[in-house]
Amino acid sequence: MLTCSKLTPMIALASAAVLTMTGCGASTEPSGAGQSESPAAGGSSEALTVYNAQHDSLTQAWADAFTAETGIEVTLRQGSDYELSNQIIAEGEASPADVFLTENSPAMTQVANAGLFAEVNTDIIEQVPAEYRPSTNMWTGIAARSTVFVYNEDAIDESELPESIMDLQNEQWNGRWGASPTGADFQAIVSAMLELEGEEATAQWLAAMKDNAEAYKGNTAVMKAVNAGQIDGGVIYHYYYYGDQAETGENSDNVSLHYFKDQDPGAFVSVSGGGVLASSDQPDQAQQFLTFITGKAGQQVLQDGDSFEYPVASGVAPNEALVPLEELEAPEIDAAKLNSEKVTELMIDAGLL
Amino acid sequence: MLLPAALVTLAALIPLGFVITMTVATGWEEAAYLIFRPRVGELVINTVSLIALTVPLTVMIGVGTAWLVERTNVPGARGWALLLAAPLAVPAYVNSYAWISTIPTLAGVWSGVLISVLSYFPLVYIPAAATLRRLDPAMEQSAASLGLGPWSVFFRVVVPQLRLAVVGGALLVALHLLAEYGAFSMIRFSTFTTALMGQYQSTFNGAAANMLAGVLVLFCLFLLLAESSGRGTAHYARLGSGVAAAPVPAPLGRWRLPAVCALAAVIALALGVPLANIARWLIAGGAEIWTAGPLAGALVQTLGYGLAGATATTALAFPVAWTAVRYPGRLTRILEGTNYVASSMPGIVVALALVTVTISFAQPIYQSAAVVVAAYVLLFLPRALIPLRAGIAQAPPALEEAARVLGKAPLSAFLKVTLRLCAPAAAGGAALVFLGVVNELTATLLLSPSGTWTLATRFWALSGEIDYAGAAPYALLMILLSLPMTYLLYTQSQKAAGR
Numbered sequence: 001m002l003t004c005s006k007l008t009p010m011i012a013l014a015s016a017a018v019l020t021m022t023g024c025g026a027s028t029e030p031s032g033a034g035q036s037e038s039p040a041a042g043g044s045s046e047a048l049t050v051y052n053a054q055h056d057s058l059t060q061a062w063a064d065a066f067t068a069e070t071g072i073e074v075t076l077r078q079g080s081d082y083e084l085s086n087q088i089i090a091e092g093e094a095s096p097a098d099v100f101l102t103e104n105s106p107a108m109t110q111v112a113n114a115g116l117f118a119e120v121n122t123d124i125i126e127q128v129p130a131e132y133r134p135s136t137n138m139w140t141g142i143a144a145r146s147t148v149f150v151y152n153e154d155a156i157d158e159s160e161l162p163e164s165i166m167d168l169q170n171e172q173w174n175g176r177w178g179a180s181p182t183g184a185d186f187q188a189i190v191s192a193m194l195e196l197e198g199e200e201a202t203a204q205w206l207a208a209m210k211d212n213a214e215a216y217k218g219n220t221a222v223m224k225a226v227n228a229g230q231i232d233g234g235v236i237y238h239y240y241y242y243g244d245q246a247e248t249g250e251n252s253d254n255v256s257l258h259y260f261k262d263q264d265p266g267a268f269v270s271v272s273g274g275g276v277l278a279s280s281d282q283p284d285q286a287q288q289f290l291t292f293i294t295g296k297a298g299q300q301v302l303q304d305g306d307s308f309e310y311p312v313a314s315g316v317a318p319n320e321a322l323v324p325l326e327e328l329e330a331p332e333i334d335a336a337k338l339n340s341e342k343v344t345e346l347m348i349d350a351g352l353l
Numbered sequence: 354m355l356l357p358a359a360l361v362t363l364a365a366l367i368p369l370g371f372v373i374t375m376t377v378a379t380g381w382e383e384a385a386y387l388i389f390r391p392r393v394g395e396l397v398i399n400t401v402s403l404i405a406l407t408v409p410l411t412v413m414i415g416v417g418t419a420w421l422v423e424r425t426n427v428p429g430a431r432g433w434a435l436l437l438a439a440p441l442a443v444p445a446y447v448n449s450y451a452w453i454s455t456i457p458t459l460a461g462v463w464s465g466v467l468i469s470v471l472s473y474f475p476l477v478y479i480p481a482a483a484t485l486r487r488l489d490p491a492m493e494q495s496a497a498s499l500g501l502g503p504w505s506v507f508f509r510v511v512v513p514q515l516r517l518a519v520v521g522g523a524l525l526v527a528l529h530l531l532a533e534y535g536a537f538s539m540i541r542f543s544t545f546t547t548a549l550m551g552q553y554q555s556t557f558n559g560a561a562a563n564m565l566a567g568v569l570v571l572f573c574l575f576l577l578l579a580e581s582s583g584r585g586t587a588h589y590a591r592l593g594s595g596v597a598a599a600p601v602p603a604p605l606g607r608w609r610l611p612a613v614c615a616l617a618a619v620i621a622l623a624l625g626v627p628l629a630n631i632a633r634w635l636i637a638g639g640a641e642i643w644t645a646g647p648l649a650g651a652l653v654q655t656l657g658y659g660l661a662g663a664t665a666t667t668a669l670a671f672p673v674a675w676t677a678v679r680y681p682g683r684l685t686r687i688l689e690g691t692n693y694v695a696s697s698m699p700g701i702v703v704a705l706a707l708v709t710v711t712i713s714f715a716q717p718i719y720q721s722a723a724v725v726v727a728a729y730v731l732l733f734l735p736r737a738l739i740p741l742r743a744g745i746a747q748a749p750p751a752l753e754e755a756a757r758v759l760g761k762a763p764l765s766a767f768l769k770v771t772l773r774l775c776a777p778a779a780a781g782g783a784a785l786v787f788l789g790v791v792n793e794l795t796a797t798l799l800l801s802p803s804g805t806w807t808l809a810t811r812f813w814a815l816s817g818e819i820d821y822a823g824a825a826p827y828a829l830l831m832i833l834l835s836l837p838m839t840y841l842l843y844t845q846s847q848k849a850a851g852r
Contacts, residue, residue: 049803051803056814075803075804076803076804077720077803077804078814079554080554080555082554082555082556082557083553083554083555083556083557084557085557086556086557086559087557089557090557090709090712091712091719094716094719096719096720096803182551182554182555183554184554184555187555214541215541215543216541217538217539217541217817218817218818218819220817220818220819221819224457224819225457228457228458230457230458251819344555344556344559347555348387348390348392348561349390351390351391351392351395352392353392353548353551353552353555353561
């Protein structure tokens with residue numbers, strides 16, 4: 001039987017283990033987070049926590065410039081649009097997030113509908129044109145990206161290119177195209193299709209996609225496959241091409257971009273969003289960060305940097321390599337109406353998720 | 354002592370409890386809609402064919418190579434013996450990365466089989482080699498003297514005696530196949546775990562993800578059941594007086610060259626391809642890739658988590674191992690057994706469970722490093738438990754009692770005698786946990802605190818952007834960190850075999 005004398009050392013050992021666990025754990029915190037003193041007004045000593053679904057490199061560039069200007073430290077939690085939006089909803093009032101940045105707007109709408117955003121401040125409203133923020137002002141556009149059909153120049157003649165993204169469900173495209181269906185980018189494109197073409201047409205298109213298309217993980221992987229001739233074309237966003245061209249071009253030298261234009265669902269321009277959580281314990285610094293991103297300096301990062309996303313605020317022009325936004329003939333869609341839950345449901349039904 | 358053991362076991366049941374609770378909460382109708390759909394059927398087919406193709410191949414290669422290096426006069430046997438264990442130091446997703454950058458068109462089930470076999474055959478090879486070293490050749494000699502040819506001796510006498518090692522190794526391979534995310538995601542092969550991760554990224558902890566987790570757990574339980582019935586009831590201990598003779602190496606004759614070629618081919622594919630590709634990308638990337646990202650930070654984080662995970666897991670395994678050895682009985686057997694079952698849950702299920710549980714019931718530690726370490730404890734407990742159990746068994750209570758009689762206080766007697774005697778076993782177990790933590794990807798991706806990067810998660814982010822050159826230093830560091838642990842594992846298995 002167990003005696004007290006045997007139990008005591010064991011309990012000591014077990015509690016030592018727990019202490020070690022939490023102790024070691026705490027010491028593995030990044031040195032920048034948690035302890036840094038912020039000289040910002042408000043006197044908060046905590047780093048700003050940003051749930052970031054944007055590209056890590058882009059938001060890191062924003063965060064570094066912001067910290068240099070204000071001294072406020074920023075910690076990024078990396079994830080994808082819906083992972084983080086659903087996480088924020090699950091966390092509710094207790095969410096550690098101060099700011100949420102996405103690549104596409106449906107995740108923003110989801111958090112706004114859950115009533116978890118605070119209204120963005122007037123500086124932001126003045127900087128961002130009305131078409132790039134919802135009428136409620138519960139979040140704001142921070143950047144934009146256009147849907148494109150990336151195709152292999154050797155495999156597809158210009159005259160053969162699909163006129164509409166809807167044409168990809170036709171038999172002639174069977175086995176020839178690909179996309180990244182688990183990505184929020186693609187799901188945003190589907191939400192635009194749902195809004196423009198209705199549920200039945202979208203479900204039909206998705207069912208055809210399940211049979212016709214190759215599924216990749218990530219837009220870069222799709223473009224790489226098109227470039228290597230494994231598939232003839234793919235549905236992605238424009239900036240993957242420009243980013244690769246600006247570097248080595250190894251994944252894009254054999255491809256061209258086809259813009260569907262003509263208000264086609266495939267001409268969808270997706271607005272990346274930013275919002276301040278109502279539960280943030282440093283709302284002023286959070287608003288300050290969002291003001292910085294949508295301000296001249298923040299938007300300039302989009303023009304000069306290697307992200308190749310479109311600026312949407314403060315009158316900053318896009319990178320010269322890009323086709324101007326107004327030439328893209330994008331369909332007019334109220335971002336607040338994009339229904340992400342229905343899209344997930346349709347994609348689960350189609351067997352894509 | 355029983356209390357901490359019971360508490361650890363209870364905690365180990367969190368993932369299972371989570372899956373059951375979620376299924377009940379979802380309701381039968383919704384659950385049936387999410388489970389009985391074509392996509393799940395597709396995943397079942399993929400997962401079953403992956404296991405059905407991979408496991409026999411790993412057994413063939415594992416046992417074949419073990420026999421060559423342990424029982425034949427193949428040249429350089431000791432060198433090969435060590436090299437064959439080394440692929441364990443290469444995480445499967447790094448292997449996948451190497452292969453996909455060699456053959457970009459790799460996709461589908463056969464590519465999955467290729468990468469899995471190359472990554473996991475050491476899990477069969479190591480126990481098979483250890484058992485072969487220990488087998489008394491007397492039985493084989495008797496069989497031969499009774500007229501069996503060498504092939505018949507191998508299949509009718511040697512192979513049956515390898516049963517426990519092979520079945521155990523095969524179970525480990527199958528569990529790894531169920532849990533692996535990175536390797537299959539990279540080659541676009543959908544299994545339950547990759548689909549679950551896709552669901553997580555689209556819905557966080559949505560109902561569809563939880564139902565997939567439930568099916569995945571059923572698969573695990575089925576495998577455990579299959580393994581325990583596959584063990585059989587035969588006894589393999591050597592009876593009779595004297596010691597076992599040293600095995601006589603079988604002369605390969607004109608098969609020596611083909612045998613060496615076969616071993617070289619296995620090593621070239623399992624070790625050569627990943628190392629050559631990492632080298633290629635390191636050269637292509639130049640000096641820049643070493644400074645571009647938070648490499649040093651990720652290394653420090655990984656070491657920190659590795660140490661914390663190893664310490665915590667070993668310490669918490671101690672009461673379970675202790676009670677199992679010192680107080681054998683039905684309860685302690687159940688406690689120990691439960692831990693093995695609980696730890697066979699894939700990382701993604703453990704992570705989903707911990708996210709959901711901490712978000713609702715343990716807000717203060719939500720997204721903290723403590724939760725990550727807790728996941729490692731749940732995932733890797735058996736790695737510490739098995740060696741500790743053996744170590745404690747070798748520290749008889751009489752020694753501690755003698756120390757007490759000679760005047761030591763209970764605590765000091767325990768610390769100075771028993772704890773010191775099982776320290777080597779504890780260190781061995783801790784090293785294995787460390788190896789697991791360094792290469793862990795799925796749970797770390799879901800649970801790490803904001804702003805934390807480990808070598809594995811950073812490697813994953815970079816290779817996801819097809820920045821193969823940028824990912825190479827992370828792959829190299831993971832392998833370098835893992836190699837000493839792999840060596841330790843190999844030597845330990847040889848020692849356990851009595852040499």
